[in-house]
Amino acid sequence: MPSRRAFLAALTAVAGCTNRSSESTESSRRSATDTASSATATATATPTNGTVPVRWRHETPHEALDVVALAPGADGPVVCVGSDGGGAGEGGHALHAVGLADGTEQWRVSLPAPAVTEPIYAEGEAGPRLYVATRVTDGAAELHAIDPTRGTRVWEFDAPERRRFYPLGTTADTVFVGTRDDDVSRSGETVYALAAGDGHERWRVESGDALPSGHAVRRETLLVRTPARVRALDAATGAERWRIDSSTAIHGPAVDSRGERVFVGHDGAVRAVGLGDGRERWRRDVEFTMSRVVTPREAMSTTVFVGDRAGRLLAVSPLDGETRWTLSVDTDGFRPSVARTSERLYVGGPGVYALDPVSGERAWSFTPPAVEVGVHASTTVFADVRGDRIHTFDPADGTERWRFTPESRPSGPATAGNLAFVGVGGTVYALDGSRTASESS
Structure with missing residues (x-):
């Protein structure tokens, strides 16, 4: 594979x-x-x-x-x-x-309920795997491990009663999943580490509600985002290495292209911390309401992007937090999506904006009236307008x-x-x- x-x-x-x-x-x-x-x-x-x-x-x-x-x-x-x-x-x-x-x-695998997560892929000694979670039915959800070379289910893992599953990430031999029920709790839920080969439990730790996004596995560290909290767990043992707690919503975490620093926005500041130790590298206070902190992985991007709900996008240096350039758009509730190719940066929000990734200079834009746009860029640029067109x-x-x-x-x-x-x-x-x-x- x-x-x-x-x-x-x-x-x-x-x-x-x-x-x-x-x-x-x-x-x-x-x-x-x-x-x-x-x-x-x-x-x-x-x-x-x-x-x-x-x-x-x-x-x-x-x-x-x-x-x-x-x-x-x-x-x-x-x-x-x-x-x-x-x-x-x-x-x-x-x-x-x-x-x-x-x-x-090429193949079809029957499921007991609709899939509710996109498949995530990993390969290791047990062979290639696709992992997908299904909707809660009869009181429980399931995680399914599929062999994509044969199109067969290898194993299933049941969530506790009335819990939903979210795959958080993978290593070569382990898949990590979190549970969720009411979306707001910092406790009462669980993160599981399951063996890729047969689904047996390697470890579990108590957690808050797993959110649909904001998780990553880098350098044998599992980053888990739950309401108002980010935790770094040892991928092999589940031991907590560090955590960030907030009194408000947390934006991120985002990881730099080398997997060395983690960027998190909360409580009026953007912070860079070390992936391995959680030690703060820099902190930048902001005077606006953050809406997103993201680092696109395409083309090995070396910029951190910080969204301002009032309609600004800041391109920030991952080394010191200084602003490189700013994009301003006419909108309220700005939650930008960012895609990067080798030549350009594309920002979605109230429209699509094609920018020079170094200077922020605008090459062209598309701004339909009163809609939110998600952007996808590769050889061609696609705009997803509120899931309608x-x-x-x-x-x-x-x-x-x-x-x-x-x-x-x-x-x-x-x-x-x-x-x-x-x-x-x-x-x-x-x-x-x-x-x-x-x-x-």
């Missing part, structure tokens, strides 16, 4: 090329038990939503989809698709692996190539190279961002 570096390279190679063939190839990796009822994929350029170019489409037996994410597969990257809780459809709930290049189904832009000058506005709320997108993978109803679409609307006609 590929390493993370090889996986990212394969994403670029597969999704960056433009294949306009109208023929699809049957995958030789279909599960024998699922072949008879497998969903279909059509690798055609038939437009949907009027003039949107579609590389391929894959129809599942489900009434709706929730999870649409990218993961490694046996023969290269795949799109993982999970059924939504609104309706299972034929065959019940499942997680599907769909080929990135042509949309053919998708726009795509030429990264050089911001020219809009097309927009996708489905009749029902889309799931995703997951993006790679020139492709955006979106679920609408029970169908997954691979939308081609390298082409304009006129080229799809």
Whole structure:
């Protein structure tokens, strides 16, 4: 199975090329038990939503989809698709692996309930694993470990009654998960370390409610974000190395590209602390209400970005906390998303802003009225407008190539190279961002 570096390279190679063939190839990796009822994929350029170019489409037996994410597969990257809780459809709930290049189904794993987290990937002596959590049913949720080379469940782990699961991160031989019930408690929940091979418990520690994001594993340290608290745990033993408590919400943690410093915003300040010891490296007081602290991992970014709810984004040096440049936008409640390529920085908020990552100089922008936009950038720039529609832009000058506005709320997108993978109803679409609307006609 590929390493993370090889996986990212394969994403670029597969999704960056433009294949306009109208023929699809049957995958030789279909599960024998699922072949008879497998969903279909059509690798055609038939437009949907009027003039949107579609590389391929894959129809599942489900009434709706929730999870649409990218993961490694046996023969290269795949799109993982999970059924939504609104309706299972034929065959019940499942997680599907769909080929990135042509949309053919490679395997399907039945699940007792809808998947509620995107699969996370790890590989080690026990082999490759995908981990996904399902919704609470009959009083409990489950974590499922899947072998992506065969499309089979290896083991399951049940949460305590009425708890939800959130995968927090992985090492080669361990997956870490946290539980959650009411979203506000600093205690009464648990972080588990489970063996990749068979799911047996290596250790557990008491914790607060695990939040959906803000966790990481770096250099054998597990960072866990719970309400108003960040903890650093020894990944091998669960022993607490350090913690940060706050009287207000915590933003971050974010980790620098070398995995040496952790950046956290709370109580009117941004702090840099050492990953291993929690010792403060620098502290910067701010006179605004923070909304986000983030360090994009793309292109080995060496900048910390701090969001101001009043409409500013500060690019901060990770070495001393000094401001390098500031972006100001006209909005309230600014919670920026940030994506980085080797050439540009893209900021989502009330629109999309393409910036020089060194100077902050604005190259172009797209600002639809009164919406919040999430940004995804690779070979093509995609904008996710409040989960209702998708726009795509030429990264050089911001020219809009097309927009996708489905009749029902889309799931995703997951993006790679020139492709955006979106679920609408029970169908997954691979939308081609390298082409304009006129080229799809």
